[in-house]
Amino acid sequence: MSADRSHVDCGAGSRIDPSADVGYAAHVEGSESPPPTRIGDGARIRAGTIVYAGVEIGDGFATGHDALVREETTVGDDVLVGTKTVVDGATEIGDHVSLQTGVYVPRETEIGSNVFVGPGAVLTNDPYPIRADDGLRGPTIAEGASVGANATVLPGVRIGENAFVAAGAVVCEDVPPDTLAVGAPARERELPDRLAGPNQLA
Known part of the structure; x- marks a missing residue:
């Protein structure tokens, strides 16, 4: 039936x-x-x-x-x-967004327009898993940002406009606009000229 x-x-x-x-x-x-x-x-x-x-x-x-x-x-x-790829609900996604293979997007996440999220990237939303009922707070990925393959973005973190998260990075703190986040835990670096400017997904 x-x-x-x-x-x-x-x-x-x-x-x-x-x-x-x-x-x-x-x-x-x-x-x-x-x-x-x-x-x-x-x-x-x-x-x-x-x-x-x-x-x-x-x-x-x-x-x-x-x-x-x-x-x-x-x-x-x-x-x-x-x-x-899993978009686990209660999420807002803008225009011209590419969520590649095997991405996990948790509840209470915001993804702006012209955003690229690479294969295997994991966004998270629970600051204290099974330890406290503190509410779910997914990341915010602002317009024009890119998140590299296998990166992990922690709850409540904001990735700024046109920022770039390198492959494999573990992002524990906000990433300012137009910067590069590299490493685990991620550290801010100047964005190379070849990565500067908005994504060309539109």
Whole structure:
């Protein structure tokens, strides 16, 4: 028996593989019907991907295989969510964003426009795992920033506009705009000329 997709609004020219599940309705206590799922024009959603109910996505959205976008997430135009990438809900993502293969984005995260997040990067949101109920605070990745492959960004950290986090860095403190963060723990360095300026994702 097929699932009810009456709450899903998918725009013109969108292609969704048969094994993808768009509008997946997680059980919400006291809710009789799932919240709407809205996806703009020209989406390409590949096999194994799950997009929950209660997600709003702009035009030109694309996924790799087995990606996950959970509830209460807002996504802008021309966003890529790569293979096996997880957006764990309650997240805001701007326009022209590339989340490469295997990225983890936790709840309560903000990602600006023209942001690149490299393969295997992990963003975190729990300052004191299993030790204190201090609330979840995901990172903020500001407009034009880049996060390199396998980098780790700790809860509540802000990556400034056009900043660059090097591959493998562990970012424990805010990274100012137009700077480079390198190492574990990451240390601020001057941004080389070849990395300066906004991303060219638009």
